[in-house]
Amino acid sequence: MRALLSPDPDDFPCGCLVVSGIDEPGNRLILYANHYVSEQFGFAAEGLVGSPLSGMLSRASTVIFDVYVLPTVLHEGRCSEVLLELQTPTGSKCPVVVNARRHSTDQTLIVLSLFDATQRDTLYQELVETRRLLEEKASILQHLSSTDELTGLLNRRELNKRAAIMLAEARRYETSVAVLVVDIDHFKELNDTLGHAGGDKILAELGKRFREQGRATDIVARYGGEEFVFVVPKMDEFRVRQLAQRLHKVASEVPVPGKVLTVSIGIGLTHSRDDFLYETLFMRADKALYAAKAAGRDRSLFFDVDAQDVGERVIDLLPSS
Ligand SMILES: Nc1nc2c(ncn2[C@@H]2O[C@H](COP(=O)(O)OP(=O)(O)OP(=O)(O)O)[C@@H](O)[C@H]2O)c(=O)[nH]1
The missing domain is CATH 3.30.450.20 (PAS domain)
Structure with a gap:
């Protein structure tokens, strides 16, 4: 014992x-x-x-x-x-x-x-590996939930989230933010002529080219259908105008298999001079876009917050072609 x-x-x-x-x-x-x-x-x-x-x-x-x-x-x-x-x-x-x-x-x-x-x-290594895989999956999910599948641009949900943050920063640091709403003219006709898959190719190609026109800090999103939105920090009117011109230019020469298409677009623009609420700025840019459509399409109109008369609130930025 x-x-x-x-x-x-x-x-x-x-x-x-x-x-x-x-x-x-x-x-x-x-x-x-x-x-x-x-x-x-x-x-x-x-x-x-x-x-x-x-x-x-x-x-x-x-x-x-x-x-x-x-x-x-x-x-x-x-x-x-x-x-x-x-x-x-x-x-x-x-x-x-x-x-x-x-x-x-x-x-x-x-x-x-x-x-x-x-x-x-071994268990610890497995745990570390499982955590790595989970993090990888979470990052893929995060990417998928914030990205538009067809164009690779940000989707509307991510646009709304990031635009609100950018405008809060602009208000805090007293800088200006421009909002551009871009819409392809007569896209239905393009779909009818090229088929839905052909229309998809145009959207994907335009999305890629639009992204290339912005800086890394710009928000470039597909709002839905054939509509895109840019939210651009630290923009004055001159640079907004230049950006709109570049967008018209890249849309006028879209390469699709076998040819180069001229795609007409309308752009409504505004900037955050007196208001830092994204919803307000989007609404103003959208109004300008609506006016651009009504004025015959293929143009950029700027929503002027100083104008008294609603009818005078849009300024033609480009001569219509
Ligand atoms: N190929 C393709 N077409 C889409 C997609 N989303 C929306 N559309 C099409 O885009 C077209 C939009 O039509 P409308 O809203 O009438 O606009 P529009 O023909 O461009 O006319 P305006 O904007 O007034 O110049 C519809 O035919 C939709 O089916 C998409 O993801 N892929």
């Missing part, structure tokens, strides 16, 4: 080491190793006693032992649950969870327990 209650260190299902030289710099020597160390980790039992501890550990683990485990034991008497790596005689590495404490009678010795952490390490 007495023997049962005072088990041999070889009975324990973990590695047990006694290491010398706690207060001395340099190599700590192994004074005792139980059977588990050779059975489980493959170290030759006869060679272990008297060999340096650093011979069992990977280089990084030797550093961790010297700069963390040892000082902690010296300071606090013990150090718990440190993940180290054994460099086994076969050349493979084996993760172990190490607990260390001062020997109860000889304070210059350290007693170590080594728990094989291969399983735990």
Whole structure:
């Protein structure tokens, strides 16, 4: 019974080491190793006693032992649950969870327990990999939920979200934001002539070319159907006009298989001189677009907030072709 209650260190299902030289710099020597160390980790039992501890550990683990485990034991008497790596005689590495404490009678010795952490390490690696996959999926979902599939531009939901933020910033820093609503003229006819797939190609090509006309900080979105929206920070009237001209230009030469199409577009524009609410600016630009359609299409009209008469509120930016 007495023997049962005072088990041999070889009975324990973990590695047990006694290491010398706690207060001395340099190599700590192994004074005792139980059977588990050779059975489980493959170290030759006869060679272990008297060999340096650093011979069992990977280089990084030797550093961790010297700069963390040892000082902690010296300071606090013990150090718990440190993940180290054994460099086994076969050349493979084996993760172990190490607990260390001062020997109860000889304070210059350290007693170590080594728990094989291969399983735990594998589980941890799997967890890390699962988290990476989840993050990747979340980022794909985030992209899908904010992007228009056909054109790759932002969708309406993302447009509304980002435009509100841009306008809040513009109000805060007293800068101007321009809103352009762009609509393809007579798109139904293009669909009827080229087929729905042909219409899709035009939308995708125009979306790509519109995106190229903006800067990285501009919001370029497909609002829906054949309608696009630009929300452009720090824009004066001159640069808005230039942007509108560039959009008309790229629409006038859209390459589709076998030919180059001239696509007519209408643009309604406004900027945030007196109002920083995106909904208001969109409504004004949309009104200007409506007026551009009514005035014969293929033009850009600017919504002028100074004009008193509603009929005078649009300024023709480009001569109609
Ligand atoms: N190919 C294609 N067509 C679309 C898509 N979304 C909307 N449309 C078509 O776009 C056309 C829009 O028609 P309308 O709203 O009458 O506009 P429009 O023909 O451009 O006429 P105006 O704007 O008044 O010049 C409809 O025929 C829709 O079916 C799409 O994703 N792909």
